[in-house]
Structure formats: C-alpha cells, structure tokens
Amino acid sequence: MTENAVPAAPSVFRNTSFLRLWTGTTASGLAMWALPFVLGLAVLERSITAVELGVVLATRTAGFLAAVPVAGVLADRHSRRAVVFWSCVTAGVATPMIAVGMGRSLLLMAVAATIVGAGQGACRPAFQALVAEVVPEQGRQQANAATTLAIRVTTLVAPSLTALASLLLDARALLAVTAVAWLCAALVPPKGSAGQPRPAIARTGLVAEFADGIREARRHPWMLAGLGALTAVIATGYSATAVLLPLISRDRYGTEAVLAAATTAHTLGALAGAVLIARWRPRAAGWAALAGLGCYASIPLGLLVPVHPVVLVGAYAVAGIGIELFNVPWFTAIQREVEPAKLARVSSLDFLLSYGLAPVGLALIAPALGRFGESAVLAGCVAVCLAAPAAAALVPSSRGFRRTP
Missing domain, CATH: 1.20.1250.20 (MFS general substrate transporter like domains)
Incomplete structure (x- = not known):
C-alpha cells in the first residue's frame, strides 16, 4: 500500500455517538471563543472598563489552568460523560454571573470568570478521552480531524457571529446566549461506549494520581x-x-x-x-x-x-x-x-x-x-x-x- 492510499472507511458522522460528541465539543468551543469578544463589546458599551476586561480574562485563564490537572484525574476516576456534564454546567451557570457583576462588582466578575475558566479546563481532557470511547481506533484520526475542523470554524466565525448578534442584543444578553451554548455542550454528548471497561483506580489522592x-x-x-x-x-x-x-x-x-x-x-x-x-x-x-x-x-x-x-x-x-x-x-x-x-x-x-x-x-x-x-x-x-x-x-x-x- 502506498503512503497516500487510505482504505475505504465509513464517515465518523454515521456514528451517532460521535456526532453527539462532536456537537457538544463544538458548542463548548463556540461558548469559549465567544466570551472574549462579548466582553470586548461590553467595553465598547462602557459596561466594563479595559482594566476590568483584563482582570476577567486573566482570572478565566487562571481557573482553566487550575482545573485541567484536577479534571484529568476525575475523568479517569469517574465517567468521562459525567465530568463533561458537570464542567459544562458549571461554566454555563457561572457565565450569567459575569453579567450580573458588570458595573457593580469586579470581584463578582472575577470569581465568576474563574469558575467559567475552571469549567472550560475541566471539560477538555474529558472530551479528548471520550473520543477514544465512542470511536473505534481506525476512525479516530478522522474523528480528531472533524473535531479540530469544528474548533477552527468556531474561531473563525465566533467574532462575526458575536458582532452580528450585538446588533440585536447587548453584552449581558449575549452572555446568556453563551450560557445556553454551555448547557448544550453539557447535555448533548453521549455516554462512553464502555465496550472496553476501564479498570478501577486505587485512589491515592489527586496529586499522586496525577503523578501516575x-x-x-x-x-x-x-x-x-x-x-x-x-x-x-x-x-x-x-x-x-x-x-x-x-x-x-x-x-x-x-x-x-x-x-x-x-x-x-x-x-x-x-x-x-x-x-x-x-x-x-x-x-x-x-x-x-x-x-x-x-x-x-x-x-x-x-x-x-x-x-x-x-x-x-x-x-x-x-x-x-x-x-x-x-x-x-x-x-x-x-x-x-x-x-x-x-x-x-x-x-x-x-x-x-x-x-x-x-x-x-x-x-x-x-x-x-x-x-x-x-x-x-x-x-x-x-x-x-x-x-x-x-x-x-x-x-x-x-x-x-x-x-x-
């Protein structure tokens, strides 16, 4: 077989479980990439200042980095579908709190952004591991390509969609829309097809398990x-x-x-x-x-x-x-x-x-x-x-x- 020859294989989009997972991943990516642009519109509306924007984005990043290693351990301990659900629900619930804090409390905005970032970070390793559970090995490269394709399209269209939506909605309402996207990401993905059950982990603490x-x-x-x-x-x-x-x-x-x-x-x-x-x-x-x-x-x-x-x-x-x-x-x-x-x-x-x-x-x-x-x-x-x-x-x-x- 030559280097470029590829055996015929059914599209991963015929796999209903992967289609649901792909939809959830896309929804989470849309919510994640839309947030900075929505907050940028809030600066233009004078709902927040440029300094407040910087603080909110920085605390979101801090929450993301803090949650990623913890989420990796939890996703190996428990159902990866459950980790996706709770992390996306957490981000979805915290997102409107940023809107509540606009013009009232920078502390509330920062805390809410930290929680949103934690939800974003927590769902990443779980989504990645779910691909291996719902897609057979021979289809995973196509599945990963489809996922990254969706993420790239999201990064391309999120600013334009946000700008168009801003003609009808203010920044607070747009934050509510991103919260809905997070809830979609929480509810749509499937359970992992546990055809190959994972062995139970002897729990020795988060740090020890991450070190493993x-x-x-x-x-x-x-x-x-x-x-x-x-x-x-x-x-x-x-x-x-x-x-x-x-x-x-x-x-x-x-x-x-x-x-x-x-x-x-x-x-x-x-x-x-x-x-x-x-x-x-x-x-x-x-x-x-x-x-x-x-x-x-x-x-x-x-x-x-x-x-x-x-x-x-x-x-x-x-x-x-x-x-x-x-x-x-x-x-x-x-x-x-x-x-x-x-x-x-x-x-x-x-x-x-x-x-x-x-x-x-x-x-x-x-x-x-x-x-x-x-x-x-x-x-x-x-x-x-x-x-x-x-x-x-x-x-x-x-x-x-x-x-x-």
Missing part, C-alpha cells in the same frame, strides 16, 4: 519529545504572533489589514490542514507531524524579513496547515498508545504544558524585545521553531508516534 499520569507519559519517549517540541513552538511562535504581528502590521505595512489577513489566513490554513489529515496516512506519521509543527517557523521568519504582505499572509497559512498536520496525528496517537485508564490524565498534562505555558512566553517576550531587540528575538523564535521538532524527531519512537519504533 506523568509516569504513564514518561513510558512513551515520543510523547515527551513531542510535548517538549510543541511547548517550545507555542511559547515562541505564538508569542511572536500575539505581540509582534500587530506592531509590524502597523509600523512596516502602515495598515491593520495585514493583521486581519494574516490571522484569517492562519485559521483557513488550519482548516485546510484538518481536511488533508482526515484522510492522509503517512507511513512515518510522527515525522510528518513534527515536520508540520516545524512549519510554524514560517511565522517569525515572515515577521523577521521585510517581505511583501502577501508573502507574510502566505506564511501564516503555511503555519496553520502545519499545526493541524501535527495536532490530529498527535491526539490520535495519544488515544491509541496511552492506557485507557490514564488517558484523561495524560491529555490534561498535554493541555497544561503546551497551552498552559503559552502565557509564560507572552510574559517574557516583551522584556526580551527590550533587552535584545526585535530582530534577535524573531531569529531566536525561528531557531526554536525549527530546532525543537527536529530534536524530537531524533527520538526513535517519534517516527510513528509509537512506543515501539
């Missing part, structure tokens, strides 16, 4: 290498995008249109990558995924070199394609290789390190710019985005994202 998940991850050298590469790329490439793209768009090109075009191209590229990897099965799946991750170097490289705006936009599209060529095989391999009883904990470790440490990169890039200058920082980001995946590929088991090379 870390030990499981350490059993897979490819996972540690890939997670290190992913963390490094997000901490540098993502930081360059978030901090320097707006400045370069304004100062080099004299228009914010480049900023909008580049971020849109990144999302469209990710959509194309998800469609491609839904059916492509490279023989060296891990190496192909790590090569895709290395494509993120095109972003800081495009920001470093004074290229035509079209070239910069194209660099963002390439990075978007590459990140999904990594994400989908990565999630699929974790679901295949990790012990089912520890899958949620390993997934929570993945989220915690890769995306949880992204704010550290954002916090460090500003002082780095002041100390070393824009060109040196961008060159360093290019080097990290190329070197980290290449170093991960040197681990023998990284070739196929399997413990046995």
Whole structure:
C-alpha cells in the first residue's frame, strides 16, 4: 500500500455517538471563543472598563489552568460523560454571573470568570478521552480531524457571529446566549461506549494520581519529545504572533489589514490542514507531524524579513496547515498508545504544558524585545521553531508516534 492510499472507511458522522460528541465539543468551543469578544463589546458599551476586561480574562485563564490537572484525574476516576456534564454546567451557570457583576462588582466578575475558566479546563481532557470511547481506533484520526475542523470554524466565525448578534442584543444578553451554548455542550454528548471497561483506580489522592499520569507519559519517549517540541513552538511562535504581528502590521505595512489577513489566513490554513489529515496516512506519521509543527517557523521568519504582505499572509497559512498536520496525528496517537485508564490524565498534562505555558512566553517576550531587540528575538523564535521538532524527531519512537519504533 502506498503512503497516500487510505482504505475505504465509513464517515465518523454515521456514528451517532460521535456526532453527539462532536456537537457538544463544538458548542463548548463556540461558548469559549465567544466570551472574549462579548466582553470586548461590553467595553465598547462602557459596561466594563479595559482594566476590568483584563482582570476577567486573566482570572478565566487562571481557573482553566487550575482545573485541567484536577479534571484529568476525575475523568479517569469517574465517567468521562459525567465530568463533561458537570464542567459544562458549571461554566454555563457561572457565565450569567459575569453579567450580573458588570458595573457593580469586579470581584463578582472575577470569581465568576474563574469558575467559567475552571469549567472550560475541566471539560477538555474529558472530551479528548471520550473520543477514544465512542470511536473505534481506525476512525479516530478522522474523528480528531472533524473535531479540530469544528474548533477552527468556531474561531473563525465566533467574532462575526458575536458582532452580528450585538446588533440585536447587548453584552449581558449575549452572555446568556453563551450560557445556553454551555448547557448544550453539557447535555448533548453521549455516554462512553464502555465496550472496553476501564479498570478501577486505587485512589491515592489527586496529586499522586496525577503523578501516575506523568509516569504513564514518561513510558512513551515520543510523547515527551513531542510535548517538549510543541511547548517550545507555542511559547515562541505564538508569542511572536500575539505581540509582534500587530506592531509590524502597523509600523512596516502602515495598515491593520495585514493583521486581519494574516490571522484569517492562519485559521483557513488550519482548516485546510484538518481536511488533508482526515484522510492522509503517512507511513512515518510522527515525522510528518513534527515536520508540520516545524512549519510554524514560517511565522517569525515572515515577521523577521521585510517581505511583501502577501508573502507574510502566505506564511501564516503555511503555519496553520502545519499545526493541524501535527495536532490530529498527535491526539490520535495519544488515544491509541496511552492506557485507557490514564488517558484523561495524560491529555490534561498535554493541555497544561503546551497551552498552559503559552502565557509564560507572552510574559517574557516583551522584556526580551527590550533587552535584545526585535530582530534577535524573531531569529531566536525561528531557531526554536525549527530546532525543537527536529530534536524530537531524533527520538526513535517519534517516527510513528509509537512506543515501539
């Protein structure tokens, strides 16, 4: 069989359980991505100040990071469907409390945002583990591609939908709409098809059980290498995008249109990558995924070199394609290789390190710019985005994202 040949397989959307899970995941993603834009509209309406917006978003992130490891343990202890339900209900109930606090109490808004963030963080590893319960192994890459496709579409349309809805509703009413989306995410997903029941966990405490998940991850050298590469790329490439793209768009090109075009191209590229990897099965799946991750170097490289705006936009599209060529095989391999009883904990470790440490990169890039200058920082980001995946590929088991090379 050639590298690109794919055996005919039924669509995962014929799997009713997965369709329900996909719908719930999409609803949670819509609620999660809509919140910052709704709060931005509240600033424009003068319901809250820019400082209050910053506090609310920061406390939401803190709640997310605090909940992810705890949720991984709980999702391995109990029904993953139950963890999804209670985490999404929690986020849905707390969201309207942000609206209640607008113009009245920053403390109430901050506490509510922390709870919303905790609900968001708690549902992530449980959703990820549920895919392995409702989809047979041969369909999981397609299922993960469909899920990431939905998330990318959500990030693309959430701002537009929020802006259109704001013509009819104020920020408080829009927060109520996002709460409904959270309730949909809580109610729609199915129970896991427990054809392969998980063994009972000897409960030794949250910390000890999470440490057991870390030990499981350490059993897979490819996972540690890939997670290190992913963390490094997000901490540098993502930081360059978030901090320097707006400045370069304004100062080099004299228009914010480049900023909008580049971020849109990144999302469209990710959509194309998800469609491609839904059916492509490279023989060296891990190496192909790590090569895709290395494509993120095109972003800081495009920001470093004074290229035509079209070239910069194209660099963002390439990075978007590459990140999904990594994400989908990565999630699929974790679901295949990790012990089912520890899958949620390993997934929570993945989220915690890769995306949880992204704010550290954002916090460090500003002082780095002041100390070393824009060109040196961008060159360093290019080097990290190329070197980290290449170093991960040197681990023998990284070739196929399997413990046995």
